[in-house]
Amino acid sequence: MKTRVTELLGIRYPIIQGGMQWIGRAELVAAVSNAGGLGVLTALTQPTPEALADEIERCRRMTDRPFGVNLTVLPTTTPPPYDKYLDVVIDCGVKVLETAGSNPKEFIQKARAAGVKVVHKCTSVRHALSAERNGVDAISIDGFECAGHPGEDDVGGLVLFAAAARQLSVPVIASGGIADGRGMAAALALGAEGVNMGTRFCATRKAPIHPNIKQALLDAGERDTNLIFRTMRNTGRVLKNAISDEVVATERRPGGCEFKDIHHLVAGARGRATLESGDVDGGLVWASQVVGLIDDVPSCAELIERMVAECREVFRDGALAFS
Amino acid sequence: MKTRVTELLGIRYPIIQGGMQWIGRAELVAAVSNAGGLGVLTALTQPTPEALADEIERCRRMTDRPFGVNLTVLPTTTPPPYDKYLDVVIDCGVKVLETAGSNPKEFIQKARAAGVKVVHKCTSVRHALSAERNGVDAISIDGFECAGHPGEDDVGGLVLFAAAARQLSVPVIASGGIADGRGMAAALALGAEGVNMGTRFCATRKAPIHPNIKQALLDAGERDTNLIFRTMRNTGRVLKNAISDEVVATERRPGGCEFKDIHHLVAGARGRATLESGDVDGGLVWASQVVGLIDDVPSCAELIERMVAECREVFRDGALAFS
Numbered sequence: 001m002k003t004r005v006t007e008l009l010g011i012r013y014p015i016i017q018g019g020m021q022w023i024g025r026a027e028l029v030a031a032v033s034n035a036g037g038l039g040v041l042t043a044l045t046q047p048t049p050e051a052l053a054d055e056i057e058r059c060r061r062m063t064d065r066p067f068g069v070n071l072t073v074l075p076t077t078t079p080p081p082y083d084k085y086l087d088v089v090i091d092c093g094v095k096v097l098e099t100a101g102s103n104p105k106e107f108i109q110k111a112r113a114a115g116v117k118v119v120h121k122c123t124s125v126r127h128a129l130s131a132e133r134n135g136v137d138a139i140s141i142d143g144f145e146c147a148g149h150p151g152e153d154d155v156g157g158l159v160l161f162a163a164a165a166r167q168l169s170v171p172v173i174a175s176g177g178i179a180d181g182r183g184m185a186a187a188l189a190l191g192a193e194g195v196n197m198g199t200r201f202c203a204t205r206k207a208p209i210h211p212n213i214k215q216a217l218l219d220a221g222e223r224d225t226n227l228i229f230r231t232m233r234n235t236g237r238v239l240k241n242a243i244s245d246e247v248v249a250t251e252r253r254p255g256g257c258e259f260k261d262i263h264h265l266v267a268g269a270r271g272r273a274t275l276e277s278g279d280v281d282g283g284l285v286w287a288s289q290v291v292g293l294i295d296d297v298p299s300c301a302e303l304i305e306r307m308v309a310e311c312r313e314v315f316r317d318g319a320l321a322f323s
Numbered sequence: 324m325k326t327r328v329t330e331l332l333g334i335r336y337p338i339i340q341g342g343m344q345w346i347g348r349a350e351l352v353a354a355v356s357n358a359g360g361l362g363v364l365t366a367l368t369q370p371t372p373e374a375l376a377d378e379i380e381r382c383r384r385m386t387d388r389p390f391g392v393n394l395t396v397l398p399t400t401t402p403p404p405y406d407k408y409l410d411v412v413i414d415c416g417v418k419v420l421e422t423a424g425s426n427p428k429e430f431i432q433k434a435r436a437a438g439v440k441v442v443h444k445c446t447s448v449r450h451a452l453s454a455e456r457n458g459v460d461a462i463s464i465d466g467f468e469c470a471g472h473p474g475e476d477d478v479g480g481l482v483l484f485a486a487a488a489r490q491l492s493v494p495v496i497a498s499g500g501i502a503d504g505r506g507m508a509a510a511l512a513l514g515a516e517g518v519n520m521g522t523r524f525c526a527t528r529k530a531p532i533h534p535n536i537k538q539a540l541l542d543a544g545e546r547d548t549n550l551i552f553r554t555m556r557n558t559g560r561v562l563k564n565a566i567s568d569e570v571v572a573t574e575r576r577p578g579g580c581e582f583k584d585i586h587h588l589v590a591g592a593r594g595r596a597t598l599e600s601g602d603v604d605g606g607l608v609w610a611s612q613v614v615g616l617i618d619d620v621p622s623c624a625e626l627i628e629r630m631v632a633e634c635r636e637v638f639r640d641g642a643l644a645f646s
Contacts, residue, residue: 001645125545144467145479155545156468156479158500158509159612163545166616177481186481186509188645189637222448222478222486256577289482293489314512315641322324322511322635 001308004171005194008117008137009096010066012036013308014194015184016140016173017201017300018121019070019098020148020286021045022272023208026055030062031206031300036308040068040098049084056092068096068119073104082107090114098140103127105134112137119173121196123151125163128172138171139164140196146176147199147237147288150227158190165191179290181310188311199288205299210278213285214297216241222292228266228284231257239287241280324631327494328517331440331460332419333389335359336631337517338507339463339496340524340623341444342393342421343471343609344368345595346531349378353385354529354623359631363391363421372407379415391419391442396427405430413437421463426450428457435460442496444519446474448486451495461494462487463519469499470522470560470611473550481513488514502613504633511634522611528622533601536608537620539564545615551589551607554580562610564603 005014015037017029022045029039041059046052052069059067069089073082086107089097097111100121108118112135120131121140128139141164143157144150155163161174174187175196187195202209203217216239225237226244231251238244247265251257266284274283298306328337338360340351345368352362364382369375375392382390392412396405409430412420420434423444431441435458443454444463451462464487466480467473478486484497497510498519510518525532526540539562548560549567554574561567570588574580589607597606621629 003644143479143481144477145482153546154467155612155615156466156500157481158466158479158506159468159545159615162503162505163615177479180485182485182513183481185512185641188641189508189512190505222482223476254577254579289478292478292482292486312642312645315638315645318508318511318638319635319642321326322638 001311003188003193005138005173008171009038009068009119011038013304014173014188015304015307016040016068016119016194016196018140018175018196018198019068019072019100020198020202021072022275023202024070025208026059026062027206027208028201028204028300029067030059031204032201032304033063033065033067035299035301035304036065037300037304038066038068038096039063040070040096043069043071043085043089044080049081049088052085053088053092056088056094066095068098069094070098070100070121071107073099073101073107075102086110090116099131099136103131103134108134108136121175123149124153124155125160125167128164128168132168132170136170138173138194139168140173140175143174143176145289147225147286149234149236150176152233152235157187161187161190161192176288177290179293181307181312182314183290183293184307184311185314197290198286199290200294200303201300202287203294203297204303205297209275212278212280213275216280216285217287217291217294218296220287220291220294222289224291225287225289232259236284237286237288239280239285239291241285243281244284247284324634326511326516328461328496331494332361332391332442334361336627337496337511338627338630339363339391339442339517339519341463341498341519341521342391342395342423343521343525344395345598346525347393348531349382349385350531351524351527351529351623352382352390354527355524355627356386356388356390358622358624358627359388360623360627361389361391361419362386363393363419366392366394366408366412367403372404372411375408376411376415379411379417389418391421392417393421393423393444394430396422396424396430398425409433413439422454422459426454426457431457431459444498446472447476447478448483448490451487451491455491455493459493461496461517462491463496463498466497466499468560468612470548470609472557472559473499475556475558480510484510484513484515499611500613502616504630504635505637506613506616507630507634508637520613521609522613523617523626524623525610526617526620527626528620532598535601535603536598539603539608540610540614540617541619543610543614543617545612547614548610548612555582559607560609560611562603562608562614564608566604567607570607
């Protein structure tokens with residue numbers, strides 16, 4: 001399957017595994033890349049730049065196909081050494097950098113000057129246009145359905161992907177709400193040239209997540225996510241569970257909500273502990289509305305081959321039926 | 324273009340003009356039906372059942388193609404004579420009834436017994452399954468992007484259409500977020516067998532709406548809608564303007580909001596006055612996020628022919644590119 005995205009990234013199918021904290025490790029990444037997609041390591045899953053270099057090396061021993069590294073740049077009081085992580089990406093000869101968070105012009109320029117392709121992930125057309133002006137090679141755009149941070153605009157993928165494809169010159173990768181070949185065909189029909197999936201890849205065999213969490217993703221329907229941190233304008237979409245329900249209830253209570261009101265609920269509740277322990281109600285788990293369309297835990301190769309076959313079938317059948 | 328929806332409704336293209344209060348009048352409806360889609364009159368736009376019978380007759384003088392009537396059943400203290408409106412639909416030999424609001428089993432059965440096809444409009448898979456059990460012929464399902472009432476689940480069309488198509492036996496009509504042939508192809512790819520459009524048909528020549536309002540739809544981007552009445556659990560998506568911004572601000576203020584707090588803003592601000600006066604900031608105007616994809620005011624025939632051609636092209640190109 002050839003699109004500008006497959007050409008740009010040197011991959012067989014326009015399917016990208018989105019950068020996910022604690023989950024984007026070598027086993028999953030290599031499985032995706034070996035299956036013809038693009039696996040993406042998450043830089044900040046590694047405690048130090050040196051550990052990232054080791055993880056890249058470990059991934060390379062598992063696949064000779066291209067893979068990427070995600071670097072999410074957020075304003076914090078004690079930022080990680082982003083520069084040094086980027087140096088590792090460049091020095092290790094990684095082919096693709098996925099940037100997210102703020103739109104770091106200097107990182108983009110440095111990476112591109114070193115021959116690294118840059119895909120910037122964002123949640124609105126105006127941010128995508130800004131990243132395009134800063135020289136990125138492609139845009140991965142997250143619709144309202146997505147796991148993690150959908151932004152505050154709440155524009156569904158059906159409209160957002162089409163709007164982005166109309167307005168951008170660089171290729172668009174559709175992200176959020178896609179889990180199968182039908183969703184992939186829909187994204188391509190809207191003008192995207194590739195798809196990015198996070199939640200769907202969490203429910204695959206090599207995802208480093210406790211089986212209980214994978215089962216919870218299978219059990220969930222399309223209504224079983226919550227939007228949290230809305231009052232902080234840092235909205236995140238997570239699996240509906242006891243903790244996220246309580247966060248939502250607190251944020252909605254009359255009188256307003258400050259971070260201190262929910263701090264006890266979320267402190268220590270996020271991150272790797274929950275993914276590793278399998279205590280589904282023990283913490284916050286990013287999840288897209290696409291959980292409603294996930295029914296099994298295949299290998300990445302099975303998933304990708306099935307998606308591509310279904311996507312092709314949709315286009316072939318549509319061309320026949322609607323000629 | 325043949326799908327179960329075109330067969331069921333006796334139309335050439337699987338494109339339906341959704342029932343819209345004050346807008347679903349004979350001129351627009353006939354234009355859509357003459358162009359090969361299904362135009363839909365709104366019963367309650369007419370002050371009495373007798374006036375609806377006259378409107379049906381007027382529409383029939385403008386088209387010999389099938390058209391439908393929408394009957395939106397809502398619990399109110401002084402309900403309109405729903406039964407009598409339904410009798411008019413049946414007695415006048417209208418071919419298609421679009422029900423919305425609650426899921427009136429007895430109306431569905433009465434209409435079907437009289438040979439009228441029933442399309443029920445709803446916003447969630449569970450309500451669609453309930454309507455299917457009650458015997459409807461097709462489901463029109465509204466995603467989060469839609470104008471008017473998206474419900475309280477907030478599931479994007481990309482996921483909702485696919486989930487509905489997987490779980491229902493009757494054909495699914497995708498509604499909300501569709502304005503062009505790409506969106507139509509995406510909906511069909513997801514498993515829908517037709518598309519329903521409201522906002523897009525508002526920006527056509529025969530829509531009985533002041534030119535200023537049509538211009539406002541063209542000017543708006545995908546971020547230019549507001550969700551109002553969220554605090555009343557009767558959410559509506561409207562065009563962003565001075566009034567809807569103020570409603571949203573009031574609903575979000577700490578301390579909570581009751582209907583009396585926004586009553587002065589919305590009393591008299593809804594409905595036909597605004598559509599007719601063209602005072603864009605004078606009232607509330609239903610609008611889908613798809614306003615971000617609307618750039619012109621074509622005739623219904625131009626719009627539908629263009630959509631169908633683009634949809635066919637998307638499938639044909641996809642079949643070639645991804646074989």
